Amino acid sequence: MKKTALITGISGQDGAYLAQFLIKKNYRVIGTDRRSARSVNWRLRRLGIENKIIFEEMELGEIYEIQRVFKKYKINEVYNLAAQSFVGTSFSSPLNTANITGLGSLRILETIRSIDPKIKFYQASSSEMFGDILEKRQKEKTPLNPQSPYAIAKVFAHYLTKNYRNSYNIFATSGILFNHESPLRGEEFVTRKIIIGLVKILKKEIDYFELGNIYAKRDWGYAKEYVEAMWKMLQKKKPDDYIISTGKTYSIKDFINFATSYLRMDVKWVGKGLKEKLVYKKSKKTLIKINPKFFRPSEVNILIGDSAKAKKDLKWRPKTDLKKLIKIMIDDEIKYYVKL
């Protein structure tokens, strides 16, 4: 008997990789999204799996749509990946972020509780919940200190997941994933923005691009490996919380330096503060400038995760370091490069 998995946020980065992984494991995959125009599923098309998924429309703001889908299929596992997932947007759209990223999870948990409490539930929790960090390396028990409406909505959903686990005996698991990137990452996130920007400069489509705080540090892993951890969490005997991270942290500036070095661009940093910029050594032409418009009202300066529990209990470990990840992203960006 094929197992059935429902993935919310199928059109996103993790939704695409997770669907690919589960299809290989012989799951029937139901993917939910909020649009009727399915032509935007470029990620699923790129992975060659678009026609292997059963699509259902399910806006996370609408409990009746959620109930309809849960009544229609006999579901074994739910991966709740849908969210307003961009920290920057959460400052300009805090209400929508709370409604989708926070209350969206509650709507699903309530549906599971009332329709079939045997369904296993995965919540896409985030390292952003640690915010202004209270411990040098963040583990499952590190206190949370969120710094954005996005992170606060994720904290709400994280605690609800624990609460439904404890109160109703639902198999509700929370994966606290640190930043994970890939060629399928959304263009607004800093890693993909940098790579697209550099490739466009090399293709002479633009002269320069702008960034915000290049001194923030993140623990970046490879999304394709991280979705496997999600599945492993739901195969355990008991639901729990797990940190998924590489245990290494780098600044945005480090990321740029690795990327320009892989692309053999002869560049250097000049200036300080808002005047700091990346220029070509010879021509002095500017490639990257700082623009305060990309600074956040409150920043998460550094994140670094300790995934020892996942290593021990899930036998999961990261395999791709940042330089290798950057190579994967750049090679793909060049391969699929299309002029606007």
Ligand code: NDP
């Ligand atoms: P994406 O932004 O790529 O995908 C988010 C998905 O949510 C998209 O499919 C989007 O659909 C969908 N969505 C947004 N709003 C709604 C809505 N109102 N109703 C239904 N669906 C909606 O995120 P990722 O794949 O990168 O991340 C997956 C999850 O993991 C997210 O919850 C994210 O917050 C979380 N996370 C991600 C991390 C990362 O580094 N990638 C780190 C930690 C947690 P549409 O295409 O229509 O916009």
Ligand code: GDP
């Ligand atoms: P986040 O960790 O989920 O917020 O992932 P992002 O990729 O959006 O941001 C990572 C870090 O990069 C944050 O500290 C941002 O402030 C910083 N950053 C600097 N410049 C930019 C930019 O132009 N865009 C984005 N998205 N982030 C930037």
